Amino acid sequence: MSTIVEPVTCSFCGCVCDDLSAEVDNSRIVRVRGACSSGLGMFTGYDPAPRKPTVDGQEVTWEEAVAEAAAILKGAHSPLIYGLSSTASEAQRKAVELADRIGAVIDSTSSVCHGPSGLAMQAVGEPTCTLGEIRDRADLIVFWGCNPDASHLRHFARFSLTPKGALTTNGRQDRTVYVVDVRPTGTTKRADHFLQVDVGSDFEVLTTLRLLVRGKEPDVESVGGIPVADLAELAQRLKSCRFGVAFMGMGLTMTAARQLNVAELFTLVSELNQYTRFSVMPMRGHGNVAGADQVLSWTTGYPFAVSFARGYPQFSPGEFSAVDMLVRQATDAALIIASDPGAHFPRAAAQYLSEIPTIVLDHAESVTASHAQVVFPTAVYGVDASGTAYRMDNIPIPLHKVIETERVTDEDVLQRIIEAVQ
Amino acid sequence: MGERFTLITGRTRKQAIGLHKGKASPEYREATSYVEMSPDDMQRLGLVDGALVQVHSVAGSARLTARTGTVPSGLVFVPMGTEINALIPAETGGTGMPPFKGLEVDVSRDDGGGETL
Numbered sequence: 001m002s003t004i005v006e007p008v009t010c011s012f013c014g015c016v017c018d019d020l021s022a023e024v025d026n027s028r029i030v031r032v033r034g035a036c037s038s039g040l041g042m043f044t045g046y047d048p049a050p051r052k053p054t055v056d057g058q059e060v061t062w063e064e065a066v067a068e069a070a071a072i073l074k075g076a077h078s079p080l081i082y083g084l085s086s087t088a089s090e091a092q093r094k095a096v097e098l099a100d101r102i103g104a105v106i107d108s109t110s111s112v113c114h115g116p117s118g119l120a121m122q123a124v125g126e127p128t129c130t131l132g133e134i135r136d137r138a139d140l141i142v143f144w145g146c147n148p149d150a151s152h153l154r155h156f157a158r159f160s161l162t163p164k165g166a167l168t169t170n171g172r173q174d175r176t177v178y179v180v181d182v183r184p185t186g187t188t189k190r191a192d193h194f195l196q197v198d199v200g201s202d203f204e205v206l207t208t209l210r211l212l213v214r215g216k217e218p219d220v221e222s223v224g225g226i227p228v229a230d231l232a233e234l235a236q237r238l239k240s241c242r243f244g245v246a247f248m249g250m251g252l253t254m255t256a257a258r259q260l261n262v263a264e265l266f267t268l269v270s271e272l273n274q275y276t277r278f279s280v281m282p283m284r285g286h287g288n289v290a291g292a293d294q295v296l297s298w299t300t301g302y303p304f305a306v307s308f309a310r311g312y313p314q315f316s317p318g319e320f321s322a323v324d325m326l327v328r329q330a331t332d333a334a335l336i337i338a339s340d341p342g343a344h345f346p347r348a349a350a351q352y353l354s355e356i357p358t359i360v361l362d363h364a365e366s367v368t369a370s371h372a373q374v375v376f377p378t379a380v381y382g383v384d385a386s387g388t389a390y391r392m393d394n395i396p397i398p399l400h401k402v403i404e405t406e407r408v409t410d411e412d413v414l415q416r417i418i419e420a421v422q
Numbered sequence: 423m424g425e426r427f428t429l430i431t432g433r434t435r436k437q438a439i440g441l442h443k444g445k446a447s448p449e450y451r452e453a454t455s456y457v458e459m460s461p462d463d464m465q466r467l468g469l470v471d472g473a474l475v476q477v478h479s480v481a482g483s484a485r486l487t488a489r490t491g492t493v494p495s496g497l498v499f500v501p502m503g504t505e506i507n508a509l510i511p512a513e514t515g516g517t518g519m520p521p522f523k524g525l526e527v528d529v530s531r532d533d534g535g536g537e538t539l
Binding site: 012037038040041042045107111112115116119147150151153182183184185196199200250251253254255256258259285304305317318321322323324326327340343344345346347348349350364365366367 | 428430431432433434435438439441442443444445481482492493494497499502503504507508510511512514515516517518519520521522523524
């Protein structure tokens with residue numbers, strides 16, 4: 001006989017939707033209501049059958065796997081701990097503790113995602129707010145270099161486009177929506193205005209907007225492929241809205257100027273608060289990548305790319321970020337938590353990762369795990385484990401256990417490794 | 423040599439769905455093994471949907487299937503995934519972030535035959 005479990009929280013992306021329900025039959029999730037197509041597979045595609053850990057591809061006991069993992073980490077001169085964005089904050093905290101104990105470098109997927117946004121925040125600040133405030137109050141929405149129609153499928157309905165809030169009682173009709181991007185996307189189809197910017201020209205366009213907001217006119221016809229007249233109209237709307245929000249994505253962080261693009265947007269938003277109320281929010285990708293930044297920041301003072309090699313935390317993106325550590329061959333063992341850098345890093349970095357002793361904690365098989373010496377098949381937070389994830393607006397959301405299984409959590413495994421390396 | 427384009431990578435709905443089925447699954451492979459080009463660029467290179475192309479960058483090369491898309495002329499889009507990593511340099515400019523967008527690549531018809539991915 002099946003039972004309905006609610007609330008269920010999806011931690012696939014940074015929306016962390018906590019309004020789902022699941023039908024459970026014989027400890028299997030057979031149906032999930034409210035999930036988007038991207039999040040659904042987290043529940044219905046997960047095989048919760050207990051699996052033993054492996055060492056060099058052979059099944060072993062948990063004690064043997066922990067002992068092998070501890071031996072690898074203790075024997076390494078410069079261990080790297082990486083991943084973190086698809087696990088719970090309870091496990092993230094244990095990962096930092098382990099990094100401290102063994103003098104490791106610890107980095108999260110932030111470094112290949114919104115790491116540049118973190119650098120911009122450190123440089124110029126980040127005027128931000130919660131998604132609840134946006135739903136209730138925002139009448140001007142700008143999506144810059146992001147495509148939530150593909151990456152955050154319920155963002156429009158829950159927060160930014162169609163929900164009816166306290167001051168947005170007519171939903172979509174009460175919002176004006178701009179998209180600035182290099183190509184038409186599903187998001188541009190939902191917008192009132194689409195400004196198509198030339199690749200790599202975001203910084204110039206943002207600088208021009210700052211100029212126009214101050215009432216000055218550039219002596220050119222267009223900037224970055226966008227007519228100045230269109231930018232002037234946008235500048236006027238930015239100043240005259242009741243409450244505006246700019247959501248920004250990889251279009252700013254992954255192109256040439258990286259953190260300088262983001263800092264220019266954050267500065268523009270900050271300056272707009274001289275005229276009205278305006279906020280900015282990075283569209284965080286993985287379900288708890290914001291939590292990784294939070295936990296690393298409370299415990300070390302820095303959001304990613306942190307080294308404990310000298311016995312105290314040091315922050316150095318470009319040096320202690322995972323891609324750089326790997327491509328410079330500056331690490332000789334890796335612990336990967338709920339991530340698959342072997343599949344997503346540039347080939348040169350992934351190749352070196354496959355050549356060094358590696359330990360993987362993951363609920364699923366992965367490219368990284370296929371090369372790893374030690375693999376711990378762990379539970380999924382929000383499915384067969386409870387924990388906490390931070391939504392993209394840095395609000396902590398509980399992840400409830402939906403089914404009972406025998407799988408252990410990332411937190412449990414990390415605690416056992418911490419005890420074993422002492 | 424092929425023609426010079428600017429490459430961007432990014433997420434798609436099918437890439438996310440394929441992720442849950444595993445990176446070795448046909449769904450994931452199909453969702454991440456194509457390059458989207460403008461109709462004008464497809465025509466100029468003599469490509470039809472499903473044609474194989476070679477994409478080269480300073481870091482390496484990849485063999486992908488061409489698709490007509492909505493990108494402007496001169497730009498090509500490839501979904502994030504295992505295929506595209508061969509093209510991405512590991513230099514991060516001191517930030518930790520590799521150039522996943524805005525990368526110069528050469529695209530040419532693959533006349534070597536073979537089946538589409």
